[in-house]
Amino acid sequence: MKYSELLIPTLREAPADAEVVSHQLMLRAGYIRKLASGVYSYLPLCLRVIRKIEKIVREEMESSGAHELLLPIVMPAELWTESGRWDRYGPELLRFKDRHEREFCIGPTHEEAITDLIRHEIKSYRDLPKNCFQIQTKFRDEVRPRFGLMRGREFIMKDGYSFDRDEENALKTYELMYDAYKRIFTRCGLAFRPVEAMTGAIGGSRSHEFQVLADSGEDAIVACDQCEYAANVEKAEIQSSSDDVHQTSAIKGKFRKVPTPGKKTADEVGPVVRLLPQQITKTLVFETDKGLMIGMVRADHQLVEEKFKQATGVEWCHLAHEDAVLKTIGAPVGYVGPIGVTIPVYADHALLAMENFLVGANEKDMHLVDVNLGDFNVTQFSDLRRAVAGDACPRCGGKYSEHRGIEVGQVFYLGTKYSEPMGAHFTDEAGKDQPMVMGCYGIGIGRTAAAAIEQNHDDRGIIWPMPIAPFHVEIIPLARDGEVFEVATKLAAECEDSNIEVLIDDRDVRAGVKFNDAELIGIPYQIVIGMKGLQEGVVEFKDRRTGMTEKIKRDDVLARMLTIFHQEGMS
RNA sequence: CGGGGCGUGGCGCAGCCUGGUAGCGCACUUGCAUGGGGUGCAAGGGGUCGCUGGUUCGAGUCCAGUCGCCCCGACCA
Numbered sequence: 001m002k003y004s005e006l007l008i009p010t011l012r013e014a015p016a017d018a019e020v021v022s023h024q025l026m027l028r029a030g031y032i033r034k035l036a037s038g039v040y041s042y043l044p045l046c047l048r049v050i051r052k053i054e055k056i057v058r059e060e061m062e063s064s065g066a067h068e069l070l071l072p073i074v075m076p077a078e079l080w081t082e083s084g085r086w087d088r089y090g091p092e093l094l095r096f097k098d099r100h101e102r103e104f105c106i107g108p109t110h111e112e113a114i115t116d117l118i119r120h121e122i123k124s125y126r127d128l129p130k131n132c133f134q135i136q137t138k139f140r141d142e143v144r145p146r147f148g149l150m151r152g153r154e155f156i157m158k159d160g161y162s163f164d165r166d167e168e169n170a171l172k173t174y175e176l177m178y179d180a181y182k183r184i185f186t187r188c189g190l191a192f193r194p195v196e197a198m199t200g201a202i203g204g205s206r207s208h209e210f211q212v213l214a215d216s217g218e219d220a221i222v223a224c225d226q227c228e229y230a231a232n233v234e235k236a237e238i239q240s241s242s243d244d245v246h247q248t249s250a251i252k253g254k255f256r257k258v259p260t261p262g263k264k265t266a267d268e269v270g271p272v273v274r275l276l277p278q279q280i281t282k283t284l285v286f287e288t289d290k291g292l293m294i295g296m297v298r299a300d301h302q303l304v305e306e307k308f309k310q311a312t313g314v315e316w317c318h319l320a321h322e323d324a325v326l327k328t329i330g331a332p333v334g335y336v337g338p339i340g341v342t343i344p345v346y347a348d349h350a351l352l353a354m355e356n357f358l359v360g361a362n363e364k365d366m367h368l369v370d371v372n373l374g375d376f377n378v379t380q381f382s383d384l385r386r387a388v389a390g391d392a393c394p395r396c397g398g399k400y401s402e403h404r405g406i407e408v409g410q411v412f413y414l415g416t417k418y419s420e421p422m423g424a425h426f427t428d429e430a431g432k433d434q435p436m437v438m439g440c441y442g443i444g445i446g447r448t449a450a451a452a453i454e455q456n457h458d459d460r461g462i463i464w465p466m467p468i469a470p471f472h473v474e475i476i477p478l479a480r481d482g483e484v485f486e487v488a489t490k491l492a493a494e495c496e497d498s499n500i501e502v503l504i505d506d507r508d509v510r511a512g513v514k515f516n517d518a519e520l521i522g523i524p525y526q527i528v529i530g531m532k533g534l535q536e537g538v539v540e541f542k543d544r545r546t547g548m549t550e551k552i553k554r555d556d557v558l559a560r561m562l563t564i565f566h567q568e569g570m571s
Numbered sequence: 572c573g574g575g576g577c578g579u580g581g582c583g584c585a586g587c588c589u590g591g592u593a594g595c596g597c598a599c600u601u602g603c604a605u606g607g608g609g610u611g612c613a614a615g616g617g618g619u620c621g622c623u624g625g626u627u628c629g630a631g632u633c634c635a636g637u638c639g640c641c642c643c644g645a646c647c648a
Contacts, residue, residue: 012597012609013583017641037640143572146641264648284647295647303647319646334648360648386647478607512608519608530607540607 001471003505006044009033010517020216022453023148025462029521038145038153042446045521048470049449050156054135056187056467057158057443064180065173066131066160066441071113073137077103079112082422094141108140111418111440114161118436119424125165128426128436131173133160135445149446150406151218160441163419165426170413170437174206177411177441181210184443185408189465190452193403195221196231197410206413210443211405212451219405222387226398233402234304236387239394240349251355252374255339261365264334266299273358273369280358281351283336285325285343288314292328296338296347296378298354301385311346311382331362338376339368345377348384406451407444414438453522456545462522463545466568471503473561474523476514478530480506487539487554488529494558500565519544525564527557 007030014024026032031046042050058068077095080086085093086105094106107113114132122130135158145153160177164170178194185192190212197209209232211221223230231237263269266280277300284295284303293312297303309317322333328343329336337359338345351357356370389402416435418424424436449468456463466472473495477488485506492502503523505514511530518526528540528549538551541560552560 009581011582015582016577016584019642144642266648268648282647297647299647301647305647319648321646322648325648332648333646336648510606510608510610512606512610515608517609528607532607 001501001503003503004507006503008043008045008517008521010520018148020147020150020454021457022150022216022450025453025457025520025522026148026450029462031521032148038142038151040149040152040154045470046449049452049464049468050445052468052470053188053445053448054158056184057135057445060180060184060187061133061158061160064131064176066133066162066177066180068134069132070134070136071107071110071117073107073139074104075107075113077105079116080105083112083115083418084421085112092140092142094139106139107136108138109157109440109442110134110136110159111161111414111438112422115418115422115424115438118163119419119422122163122424122426122436125426125428125434129162129164129169129173131160131162131177133158133441147216147218147450149450152446155447156445158441158443158445162439162441163424163436164439165428165434165437167415167437170415170439171206174411174413174439177439178208181409181411181441181443185210185212185448188448188452188468189456190408190448191455192408193221193223193230193405195223195405196229196235208411209405209407210409210411211403212408212448212455213403214406214451214454215404216454217404217406219407221403221405222389222391222400223403224393224396224398225401227393227396229393229395231387233387234306236391236400237394238349238383238385238387239392239397240352240381240383251372254356255368255371255375257361257363257366258369259365260335260367263365263367269358269367270299273367275358275369279354279356281354283338283360285320285329285336286317287320287324288312288317290314292320292324292343293317294336294338294341294343294345295384296345296351297385298348298350301348301350301388303348303384304386307382307384308346311380311384312344329362331360332364335360335362335364335366337362337368337371338378339371340376344379346384347378347381349381350385351378352381406447406454408448408451409441409443411441412439414440457522460516461520464522464524466524466564466570469522469524471501471523472565472570473500473502473525473527474518474521475502475504476511476518476526476528477504477506478511478514478528480508482531483534484529484531487534491527491529491539491554491557495561498558498562500561525561 009030011028014028018024018027032040034040077086097103138157139154142153162173164173192210192212194208194210197207220233222233222236260269260272263272266277280299281296282299286293295303295308325333355372358367358369359371361368391400419435419438425433428434453462475488475492477485479485492504495502524544526542533539539554540549541552542549
């Protein structure tokens with residue numbers, strides 16, 4: 001394809017609002033342009049990358065038994081009312097009314113639409129399982145869109161939904177999809193890690209996120225250095241080492257009150273009483289559907305609400321408001337402690353290893369020191385905190401290391417969360433009515449492209465992995481006529497005949513401009529054709545990634561490209 | 572939703588404090604030179620200064636409102 005015919009508006013400077021590399025490079029290299037906050041146009045190069053990713057996704061999905069369909073983008077409110085999400089989804093759901101004042105929304109995801117379709121069409125166990133996917137533009141009215149395609153409001157997503165007759169089969173489908181995802185991201189040339197993710201309030205469900213490792217990632221994950229276990233920090237289980245448990249419950253009444261006027265946080269209190277954060281506890285009061293409850297963690301740890309919900313078995317929880325705390329505990333926020341309170345106290349495992357620690361005195365400007373576990377009632381010790389580097393892995397006892405990741409895909413075992421309320425039932429062999437067991441599986445297509453750039457770039461521009469590069473090779477003739485251009489055109493035609501995708505820079509610009517643009521747009525191989533080389537019968541062959549250049553005989557170039565093709569596992 | 576910042580030619584910015592002919596770099600057009608890493612010289616074109624209202628003889632500049640965009644935060648005591 002001719003460079004001159006394509007729309008590739010490269011920029012010397014990146015627009016000031018681009019924060020992360022992938023966003024800057026996509027703008028500079030002429031891949032995307034912003035139309036509104038979080039809404040982007042995909043220019044030709046970008047679309048080619050997206051199509052490549054989609055192709056890989058399609059191939060792997062189809063070969064795993066999932067088949068493509070296309071659901072509407074616009075859905076009536078009734079469907080969402082039925083699932084209960086019209087009210088629960090919040091302002092991220094873009095809603096509007098048609099001319100008859102009927103309410104609609106633009107799909108941020110399609111559980112409702114697919115469940116509606118399937119419940120009408122599938123009646124018998126004989127018709128199961130079914131696994132459908134689509135690749136479609138979604139809209140989520142994000143509070144704060146940022147980082148270009150990484151967190152846009154409008155975005156392209158592959159979303160798949162599976163329907164099985166029972167949990168056993170649904171979990172098999174889950175495994176199939178999990179394996180397909182591994183192949184997809186491997187084929188895209190990405191360094192990624194599947195990690196266990198939060199499952200929310202649905203019991204017995206499973207979820208994995210596929211995280212592309214990158215420092216600019218928005219998600220924090222921990223990975224074990226000994227085994228395969230990896231998880232989102234919010235989800236990661238932490239092994240409470242029994243060696244650390246001190247039998248301090250025997251010690252009682254040793255504590256004493258110390259004045260800490262105006263000092264509320266551990267950072268403030270610590271220096272006053274000369275204690276490290278590891279010797280201080282935080283007592284957090286939560287409002288829940290079962291009334292007020294306390295969660296206690298060490299001051300340098302962070303409580304995870306999801307873990308708290310699981311430990312306590314409550315449906316919902318959020319930190320209690322200051323007034324509520326003052327009213328129930330009798331002390332202002334910052335001075336709350338577990339001693340003498342009447343509401344349930346859930347404590348993190350880490351407290352088992354603490355002795356002579358500090359808590360709030362339930363009295364303004366006062367804390368208690370030399371407190372031990374025997375001094376107050378704990379309803380239950382649980383894993384309540386966010387994992388950090390150095391924590392122990394529950395599977396093998398190895399140590400966690402912490403990483404940043406970009407979530408490019410997610411697989412989720414849904415169970416009957418949608419089939420039950422929406423009446424997606426089938427009749428089994430015994431003639432009994434059963435809810436279908438579902439799973440859902442998403443991949444952010446645009447985000448995958450962005451993640452690939454985060455992982456593959458240098459200070460000159462993008463370096464695409466071969467399987468998702470917009471073109472395989474860029475031919476750069478240093479003249480627009482004569483032998484140089486003739487050779488270039490001929491070589492391009494030969495490559496294209498061998499299914500190698502070629503971008504030929506036929507523009508009337510200086511060599512330097514072509515070189516710089518070539519580095520920027522990141523096509524993995526470059527072939528530079530100039531007069532000097534041709535006189536020796538050679539052209540220059542450059543690997544964008546390594547920057548290595550070598551002179552190759554003109555007649556050997558095609559063979560060379562084909563060799564690389566095979567090495568890269570392309571056909 | 573709270574806090575902060577920014578809206579001046581396609582992009583990046585200066586000018587605003589202290590009101591008085593709207594500027595710079597890149598990009599664009601034309602000509603000449605150049606032709607292997609964003610080349611040089613010369614001549615050009617292009618801006619209701621986000622919008623509305625106010626103060627003033629006079630507003631890009633001061634004031635109020637409004638819209639848009641960006642950043643940080645959203646209660647872990």
